[in-house]
Amino acid sequence: MSTVAFMTLGCKVNQFETETMEGLFKRAGYTIGKFDEPADAYVINTCSVTSLGDRKSRQIIRRAHRENPDAVIAVCGCYAQTAPEAIQSIEGVSVVLGTKERSRIVEYVEQAMREKTQVVNVTDVMQAKTFEDIPLYDMPERTRAFLKIEDGCENFCSYCIIPYARGPVKSRKPIHIREEAEKLVKAGFREIVLTGIHLGAYGRDLAPIALADGTMRKITLADACREVLAVGGLKRLRLGSLESLELSPELFELIRTDERFCAHLHLPLQAGSDQVLHDMNRHYDTAEFARLIENVEREVPGIAVSTDIIVGFPGETEELFADGLAFVERMNFSRMHVFPYSRRSGTPAAKRKDQIPEPVKKERVHRMQALADRKAREFHEQFLGRTMRVLFETTKDGITDGLTDNYIRVYTDSPVTSGELYEVHIEKLYKDGVWGQVV
Numbered sequence: 288m289s290t291v292a293f294m295t296l297g298c299k300v301n302q303f304e305t306e307t308m309e310g311l312f313k314r315a316g317y318t319i320g321k322f323d324e325p326a327d328a329y330v331i332n333t334c335s336v337t338s339l340g341d342r343k344s345r346q347i348i349r350r351a352h353r354e355n356p357d358a359v360i361a362v363c364g365c366y367a368q369t370a371p372e373a374i375q376s377i378e379g380v381s382v383v384l385g386t387k388e389r390s391r392i393v394e395y396v397e398q399a400m401r402e403k404t405q406v407v408n409v410t411d412v413m414q415a416k417t418f419e420d421i422p423l424y425d426m427p428e429r430t431r432a433f434l435k436i437e438d439g440c441e442n443f444c445s446y447c448i449i450p451y452a453r454g455p456v457k458s459r460k461p462i463h464i465r466e467e468a469e470k471l472v473k474a475g476f477r478e479i480v481l482t483g484i485h486l487g488a489y490g491r492d493l494a495p496i497a498l499a500d501g502t503m504r505k506i507t508l509a510d511a512c513r514e515v516l517a518v519g520g521l522k523r524l525r526l527g528s529l530e531s532l533e534l535s536p537e538l539f540e541l542i543r544t545d546e547r548f549c550a551h552l553h554l555p556l557q558a559g560s561d562q563v564l565h566d567m568n569r570h571y572d573t574a575e576f577a578r579l580i581e582n583v584e585r586e587v588p589g590i591a592v593s594t595d596i597i598v599g600f601p602g603e604t605e606e607l608f609a610d611g612l613a614f615v616e617r618m619n620f621s622r623m624h625v626f627p628y629s630r631r632s633g634t635p636a637a638k639r640k641d642q643i644p645e646p647v648k649k650e651r652v653h654r655m656q657a658l659a660d661r662k663a664r665e666f667h668e669q670f671l672g673r674t675m676r677v678l679f680e681t682t683k684d685g686i687t688d689g690l691t692d693n694y695i696r697v698y699t700d701s702p703v704t705s706g707e708l709y710e711v712h713i714e715k716l717y718k719d720g721v722w723g724q725v726v
C-alpha cells in the first residue's frame with residue numbers, strides 16, 4: 288500500500304481542499320502519512336497571498352525533495368496556479384496542478400509514478416465557471432469541520448493576487464451543501480464553519496429559483512446557511528471571512544435569531560483610512576463600516592467582530608496610518624490579524640512608485656499589533672466571571688483549549704473531551720484568551 292503525505296499553506300479554504308484530496312487518496316487505497324516521515328508521494332498545497340507564502344512554498348518543496356529524492360512531489364494551489372513555470376523548474380517536482388483539476392490528483396500522481404515524467408495541468412482559471420465539487424470521502428481530523436461552499440473572487444482589490452489564482456465566483460449547489468453537512472454532523476462534528484474565497488458572493492453564479500408567485504429569487508449565502516441549519520444535530524454554525532457590505536439583512540436576521548449561529552463575524556477592514564481604502568479598491572468607507580458594526584453590536588450583544596488590517600500599503604503616509612490607528616481605537620475588535628503589505632506582481636498596487644520601505648512597514652505592524660493586543664484584552668475582560676459554552680479542541684501538557692461561540696480561546700485544566708461542548712466559568716485572562724473551569 289502506498290503512502291501519501293500532505294502539507295498545507297495558507298487559508299481555511301486550502302485546509303479544506305487538502306482534506307478533500309486526502310479523502311480521494313484514501314478512497315484509492317493510500318495511507319495518509321506524516322509530512323516529516325518517508326512517503327511515496329508528497330502533496331504541497333501552496334499559498335500565494337503574500338511573497339512569504341511563495342517563499343515558504345518553495346522551501347517546503349525543496350525540503351521534501353531533499354529528504355525523499357525518490358518520492359513523487361505534487362504541487363497545487365494558488366502559487367502553482369499563478370507561477371506554474373517557477374514551480375516546474377524546482378528540482379524534484381513531478382506534478383503541477385493549479386486551483387482546478389484537484390479532483391484528478393490521484394490519477395496525475397500515479398501517472399508521474401508510472402512514467403517517471405513531470406505532469407503539468409494548470410488550466411486557465413478565468414474560464415472555470417462551475418464549482419469543483421469533490422465530496423468528502425474521509426472525515427477531517429479536527430473538532431470543527433470546515434465546509435467549502437464557494438470558490439473564486441471578482442472584487443480585484445488592488446493589492447490582491449487571489450482573483451487571478453482562483454478565477455470567477457463559483458458556488459456549490461445548496462443540495463450538495465446539505466449532503467456534506469449531513470455527513471459531517473453524522474460523523475460527530477458539533478460545529479461547521481462555512482468557508483469560501485469570497486463567501487459573501489455565494490450564489491451569484493447559480494440560477495435563480497422560481498417562487499410560488501412566479502417571481503424569481505437569487506440564491507444567497509443565507510440560503511446556504513439555512514441548508515446547514517436544517518441538519519438535525521448540528522450545534523454550531525460559523526461563517527468564515529465575509530466582506531462587511533455583504534452582511535445582508537436576511538443573513539443578519541439568521542445570526543440574530545438562531546442560537547446555533549455563532550455570535551462571531553470576521554469582517555476584513557483592511558485599512559482604517561478612507562484614502563487607503565479607496566486606493567485598495569475596497570468599496571466602502573470607514574463611516575459605513577463603523578455604522579454596520581455598531582448595528583451588529585447593538586442587535587447581538589456580546590458578538591465578536593474580528594478583522595484583518597494591512598499596513599504599509601503604497602502611499603500610506605504617516606498621517607494616513609495615524610487615521611487607521613485612530614479608527615481601530617474607536618472599534619471594539621475582538622481579534623485582529625495585522626499584515627504588512629506584500630507586493631504581488633501583476634496587481635495594480637505592485638506597479639505604484641510610492642512603495643513603503645520595509646523597515647517603516649515593520650514598525651507600523653508593531654504599533655498596530657500592540658493596539659490589536661490591547662483591544663483583544665479589553666474584549667476578553669468583558670466576559671470575566673461569566674459562564675460560556677466552549678467547544679474544546681486540543682490538549683497539551685494537561686491544558687486543553689477551545690473556543691466559545693464568540694471566538695474567545697478558553698484554556699482549562701478541567702478534565703474534558705476534545706470535540707465536546709462544556710459550560711465553563713471564565714476566571715481570568717490567559718495567553719491569547721482566557722482561563723476557566725468547567726462548571
Ligand code: SF4
Nearest residue numbers: 440442443444447449
Ligand atoms: S475580496 Fe479582495 S482581498 Fe478578498 S480575495 Fe477578493 S480581491 Fe482578494
